Amino acid sequence: MAESTSTIDLTFGLGGRVAVVSGGASGIGAAVASTFVAKGATVAVVDLDEAAATSTAEALGGQCRGFGCDVSDPESVTAAIGAVHAAYGRIDVLVNSAGIALLAPAEELTATAFAKTLGVNVTGTFLVSQAVGRHMLAAGHGKIVNMASQAGSVALDDHAAYCASKFAVIGLTKVLASEWGPRGVTVNTVSPTVVLTDLGRKAWEGPKGDALKAQIPTGRFALPEEIAAAVLFLCSDASDMINGADLLVDGGYSIR
Ligand SMILES: NC(=O)c1ccc[n+]([C@@H]2O[C@H](COP(=O)([O-])OP(=O)(O)OC[C@H]3O[C@@H](n4cnc5c(N)ncnc54)[C@H](O)[C@@H]3O)[C@@H](O)[C@H]2O)c1
Helix, strand or coil: CCCCCCCCCCCCCCCEEEEEECCCCCHHHHHHHHHHHCCCCCEEECCCHHHHHHHHHHHHHHCCCCCCCCCCCCCHHHHHHEEEECCCHHCCCCEEECCCCEEEECCCHHHHHHHHHHHHHHHHHHHHHHHHHHHHHHCCCCCEEECCHHHHHCCCEEEECCCHHHHHHHHHHHHHHHHHHHCCCCEEEEEEEEEEHHHHHHHCCCHHHHHHCCCCCCCCCCCCCCCCCCCHHHHHHHCCCCCCEEEEEEECHHHH
């Protein structure tokens, strides 16, 4: 057997890296930001809620800073990512966690709600990936993780717009992985089951959530920190051969 010459960092360290986390002021994004800081990264917290982004960044400490941005608006994305790059001179990691869930039975869902969901979840993921990806391609390296969902692989009632958006995020991610992998930038998705955040609680509290939970083999919903741990792995050097993958963190919900 050939002797291993591997120097893989099994502590998943991010020392010296600059990470952009969209939606970083709340929920999964905030958990990702604090996990990254614990592993040595500096985080640019990018969020629609600029005040929350700034206070989250202040609590993270170091050189972390908050940036206001509507990810669905091309001009806002150009300005925010330009400001991040001007502040730090590099972007090594991007996590697209900004997202919304507007739920209704398909026959009642408004065109406005459908378009808004795709605007934030799909167009937003594309615009921020493109703006950050250009810097990563110029540098010849980068790691991008997009938050998809179990709703990107299976149908959930009342989730017509949300499922359409998350199936699209997985497709978009595979194309970016194919185009940018050869130039040093890997792109993957993480797909949680229900996570106990504002968004997750609002969508799944009550008997509907209890019924879903009963179908999850591990018998519970996920914690934001558990999603952050999966994201950390995919943003570390240990995952360099993982590209275009969808990592389900769903307790096995979607295998049934
Ligand atoms: N919580 C869950 O159950 C769950 C499950 C699977 C996937 N997800 C996905 O994970 C991601 C994060 O969800 P969460 O539970 O942390 O939600 P959350 O509501 O706690 O946080 C979302 C953040 O995104 C920001 N945001 C919303 N619209 C934005 C916009 N246009 N521009 C910039 N920022 C914007 C919000 O201000 C907020 O800070 C989303 O993409 C969501 O679809 C969540």
